Amino acid sequence: MGVRTALDAVLTAPSIVDAMRAADDLAFEAGRDPGARTIRLLAGVLRGHDELAAIAATHALAGMLDDAASRVLVGLLDDDREFEREHAAWALGSGLPRYDAVGGLLRMVVGGGFAGMLAQRTLEQWSGFAPTALVAGIEGALLGIAEPEARARLVETLGLVRDPLATGPLLRLASDADEPQPVRIAAVAALGQRPDPSAVVPMLESAAQGDGFLGAVARLALVDLAAAGPTTRGHGHGHELGRGLTVAQLFLHADLDPGLRSAGAGDNGGIATLLVRLGDALVADPGTGVNRVVTLSRGSAADALDDLVSVEASERGHVYGRIPLLHEPVSSAGAWPLRVAARRGIRRVLRAAGGADVLHLRMADVGSLAAADVARELGTPVVFTLAPDPHAVIDSLDRSGRLARGDFGRVDLAEHFWFRARLVNRLAADAAHTVLFPRPRLEDDLRRLVGVDLATDSERRTIVPEGVDAAAVDRALAEVGTPRTGADASPALAELRRLVEGLDPDRRGRPLVVSVGRLHRVKGMAALVEAWAASPVASRANLLLVGGDLASPSADERAELDRIDAIVPPAERARRGLLLPGHRPNDVVARWLAAARLGLPGSVAPRGVYACGSLKEEFGIALLEAMAAGLFVVAPNGGGPATYIDDGVTGILTATSDGARLSAALGRAVAVAQAETDDQRAERSRAMVRDRFTVQRMARVLAEVYRTVVRDEATLLESAERSR
Structure with a gap:
């Protein structure tokens, strides 16, 4: 193909994924034709405005295994574009150690984050060839760094140098009571992988006597030292x-x-x-x-x-x-x-x-x-x-x-x-x-x-289709459907009743739109709230979102909660019918899905629906659990759900990234479910899950895969033994 042709393929690719694949050909061709002309071509792209092509050129330089190309990569560690520094740190790991890159890579380790991981990975790949330079560089860097987490990252990197030369500094850091706790923990954890265990066991045994976090890490390091050597199982x-x-x-x-x-x-x-x-x-x-x-x-x-x-x-x-x-x-x-x-x-x-x-x-x-x-x-x-x-x-x-x-x-x-x-x-x-x-x-x-x-x-x-525990859903349906007097059959149902009773009186006794999943933008929980709130269905059905750690939300959860609060402020949830209880165990969720289908007298009307607002869903475990309960569903119109939802019959497939279309789908779904006069459609959904998507069926198919892999591995090993 040639470097020029391969580069043109990257620059003119019709889509980003096509350009990313074409980058592999560019790296291959650059490796076949190392030299000044190839470096000039790639360097020209590095300085251009096409950031995708610049990344491709960076990795193509790494494929050349050429000293001049490597010098260009080292120079990129000081580039004013952060993404170029990151990819240069990654690409350098493909070649032999560059002593002039160690300082720049260690600066990235100190900075941490994803770029620090890439730089540390490259230094680890070099550590077997240049242990003296790495140990000296890390010890020198430690002299100028006081921040505990940054020091800990440098110490962790020191622990990746398997040469005994690194053992002494690690022991000093692990034993130094004046070092911050993260630094000592990093050093102690690294001692569990030393190639000279006799030198570190006394220190670890002493540290393991402590009751705190450092003591627990020391005990784990001792386990690591004792477990060195081949495993006793595997290969069939x-x-x-x-x-x-x-x-x-x-x-x-x-x-x-x-x-x-x-x-x-x-x-x-x-x-x-x-x-x-x-x-x-x-x-x-x-x-x-x-x-x-x-x-x-x-x-x-x-x-x-x-x-x-x-x-x-x-x-x-x-x-x-x-x-x-x-x-x-x-x-x-x-x-x-x-x-x-x-x-x-x-x-x-x-x-x-x-x-x-x-x-x-x-x-x-x-x-x-x-x-x-x-x-x-x-x-x-x-x-x-x-x-x-x-x-x-x-x-x-x-x-x-x-x-x-x-x-x-x-x-x-x-x-x-x-x-x-x-x-x-x-x-x-x-x-x-x-x-x-x-x-x-x-x-x-x-x-x-x-x-x-x-x-x-x-x-x-x-x-291999994924599967759900249909039997657990059947038990939940049986529990909800059994007539009882007095208290609910389980704490899960009693909790759901209390949640609904916390709504304004006129919101009780309405069907539920249920969604279960993580509070993350990809799962579309806030988008679902927005679509529900904008639809006439909001006046006819309450929305129950199950998921998220409300007590200690992660950054992703906090962002999604903030979006939900902007749409339906917390003070208005009771009036508008939004229920946001946070995450619940799977058996509780199964009972709530059953209640959405069959109802809870006085609290939840029967024939609710399930809605998935995910931007993408590779398969959809929660969707299948909802269908196993007999619920009519709304789901993304791509990926796995499109293979098992009969659009318009057992659910509605829609472009969940489009708020108006998601809103319309919710309204249509609630209308369809509420118009049902028998269980024919619900039983069709349930039968589909029982016949095709149980976890037991998935286990049998995967087990055959595992057995095949083990047999093939054993055959390869036997063949290798015979050829010796």
Whole structure:
């Protein structure tokens, strides 16, 4: 193709996602033709107004493995454009160490954030080649930095230098009572990965005697030191020994527990509910061949220590392993700097489990980034759920005019589109098997947006619909539908009645429009309030939004709450019929959905509806739960919902990003539901979920994927052994 042709393809690509894919060809061609002319061509683009092309040129320079090209990248660390500094720090990791870049990269580590993570990652990749320079550079940087969190980031980076040269400084920092707590914690955590354990054990044992946070981290570091070496499981060993498979699954940005008590708070969305229900279903059915599921999520250092004991002792069942991130919980978008802590915690749990036969990853986030590193280290095969995210979001913003080539770099600073898209592609390419959601135009979307051809290696790809616990919904319906005198059948129903009784008297006895999910702009809760308030349906139905941590809202939750308050001020909620109770456990939600369908005498009229205002919904667990309850639904007209909602029959598909169309859909949905005189449509919805979308069915399909992966891995290992 040639560099000039490849560059023209980036510059003239018809869409942003096309240009991002063309950037791969540009990097390849630059690597084939390194030299002064190629550098001049790329440097010219770097200085232009097309920020997307400038990013492509930055990564093409990294592909050249050329000293002059590397000098250009080093110079970009001081560029006045922040996005260029960020991408230069990332791109430098593709080549050999540059001593003239260490200072600039360490400045970015001190600054923190996503850029600091990228700079730290590059320094880690160089650490095996230039440990002396890195240790000296970090120690020098520490002399001029007093801010505790910035010092802690430098110490964490020092801990990534595996050479014994870094052990002495780490021990001094960990033992220094005058150092701030974050710095000592970073040093103690790093000591658990030292290659010379005899030098650090006495200090860790002493620190582990303490009762505070530092003591808990020291005890975890001792666990890390003791667990060094190969794992005893994996590559089909569990299957060969007849004890069934161990499957590990991960969602880092949630507080997972068997009762789903935190569902709907922060980032605890549908994926959190799915992993709990799926893990239970995999181990409950003997036919799956899965004896044990290890579900990993975030948690405290103390909880992590307790979990290690239970995980290590387990041979079967669904067990949980908490990952201490040594930081207050943050949103998934802000969690990238927690990569090192996440990786240590994931490695620790998998080692306590004796390894896993397969690791299932689902998100393009810091958890998957860290877990993929651990899987490579331990030799664990990965199954990856592939979806066009963020590709579909990029494409949607591009088509709507809200994202353009000229400002792509500045938008990317907040959204990390380029990195996340590359992470999706890498995870899909490295996975032993990819799992796909049903979509109306699945093959076309993946080819156009992600660049994946499903016809290639089709035996390593499986379409797996997600599923819900229909039996739990059936129990809720039976409870709500059983006539009772006096008190409600459960505290959940009594609470719903109290919520409705808190409305003005004339608002009671009306049907409910229900929505369940996280308070995040992508989930469209505020947009749903706006559409409901603008529709005549607001005078006929109350709106119940279930989700969000109202006591301690995250930044995303606070922003969405502020938008809701601007539409319906808190003082007007009772008069206008808005119910905002916050998040509730999944079994409570099931009962409230049942009550929306069947009603609560004197409080809630029957035949309410369910509405999902999400900008995008890859599949829609809450939608399926609502349909399992027999509710008529409103949903986005793309992604997963379009594959199971019969538009106009079991629900209404609409452009949820368009407030007027969402408002009209709500009005139509309530009118349709209230006009029903029998349960024929409701039973059709319920039968569809029972037949196609139960979590038990999902577990059986996934179990076959896991067994296939384990068999294939065992075959590869046997072949490798024979060839020696």
